[in-house]
Amino acid sequence: MFKSGFVAIIGKPNVGKSTLLNVLIGEKIAIVSPKPQATRKSVKGILTGEEYQIIFVDTPGVHESSKKLNQVMKKYIDEALEDFDVAIVMTDNKGEFDEVLEEYLRQIKKKNKKSILIVNKIDLMDKETIEKVKKPFLERVKFDEVLEVSLLNLPDAKQKILEAILKLLPEGPKYYDDDIISTETERFIVAEIIREKIMNNIGDEIPYQVAVVVDEMKFREEKNLYYIKANIIVEKRTHKMIIIGAGGKMIKEIGRQAREEIEAFLNSKVYLDLWVKIKEHWTKKQPLIEEYIDPRF
Template identity: 40%
Template sequence: MADVPTNAVPTGELDGIERTLNLSAAPEADLTYGIPVAPPGFKSGFVGLIGRPNVGKSTLLNALVGQKIAITSPVAQTTRNRLQGILSLPEAQIIWVDTPGIHKPHHRLGEILVHNAQMAIAAVDGILFVVDGSAPAGRGDAFIAERIPAHSPCIIVCNKSDLAPADAQTRQAHLESYQALRPAAPVIWVSALDPGSLDPLLKATIELLPGGPYYYPPDLVTDQPERFIMGELIREQVLLHTREEVPHSVAVNIDQVEETPNLTRILATLSVERDSQKGILIGRRGEMLKQIGQAARLQIQKLILGRVYLELFVKVRPHWRRSERTLGDLGYRAET
């Protein structure tokens, strides 16, 4: 199977905003890459999603593109790699850049994640500062707000509006606590679990963008290859099935993908730091690894729209999160 970006599936409409390309608006196309010529007045650009860990950035990204491309879990710092989600509309192409949650790092992996998130902040055309609207601003939010360049167009996105206080006075106090961090930025309430709430955010984001071309073919929803998404879907199930220290200590590597007309065979290795973590992942008589594999297989089948055979192996790599060489082998590198 070639490492090509994941193709989009039909996404329908989102509260009046058509989420498929109107090809009649851009009749000319680059036949080599499938990239249309943008019509007059077309807007495009890169928009970073930043915020504390666990404010719902990845869930919001999936909702914005209309398809699952980023893994989610209750575990903090789920996102490790910068992931771009692509939304092509008749009037604009938005490239959403999901970043790892900015936090105080405790090892080299954490340093790389925070560094890459800060690099993304500096490189985008606009920023969605995603916060947890169900609680007031805290020190972590202030820490991130200080790192948003003063000149960067910014929207404060109060996510989890479905969990926000019903009391209007308390809700207003939460809003004002976030407004104080970036006084000139508009505040928009959304729930990543309710696609119908995203229409105002999409319209406000388009207003931030400069005029520009299509950067990607309009049928793509992410710039990441299928192998990357497969590995993330496996890691998601590790996060959902294990607790304690295991989720943060696991890396997934796709070793082999063999595709036939009727079946895709995938071999993957889960790397952990200690023998005790290996025992937890495998479980009694292999039951935990079996559950993780079965759940991941179902998710990958949805991704590739075909039958999957998934075989998982567990390997101990002591202190891999602190080893520059091992991090590089596993795909974690500081961006320049």
């Protein structure tokens, strides 16, 4: 009996959704940052075993906002919840719960599909806090499985979660070949690696207004390396100067960190050519938001 299906991962920002995806796949598919809204679009990771294939859909953090960028990001959550076999709802030690998350729980309940509640970062909580965090979720949805884990600090977390998913996954076909671990292009993942390094190296305000677009990516056989030209898009000149840094120090450090990770991802030497460009108010212009968040390579 072969099992397969789509597993939607939802939750508030920074509860560990992208970390969960990366842990389960065993490869870095989604970027991870302590800053909010690291994930801007749904990212699909594919895990294939001898008797199963799971297509995970990592979604942006659930939150309410009237900003144009957030409205576009919300569409990806809505799409993920239109057709799924199992929903994973994640929370953590902060236990954030609001009306937007409650609405998504109503959608899950209405569809009468299988669901798992994962309480992450239990190493930061006592038993009383764990029960307090679970309460608003359990009051609204009858979850098929409730798991308490620490993705980063408890080694059995991956196996516990995988076993719970396989228990609920229906019989189905193999959708993708065994060697495919993501539906995302190499260019998308390269751009996300660069954006992650920007987010983790500069202040709190700027990352929200930064996008990365890979303009050129070619393997140069004569030099036995990939040439990658990427544009870092910002809204203000002051943001551009911060990313470049005094004497170009910051952009060099971002480039060094990104290049090392991209080389590991591509299993090849890389020449990374970074440019910072200003597009005023791009986060308020839907055509630019859609171009930069979900570029059609």
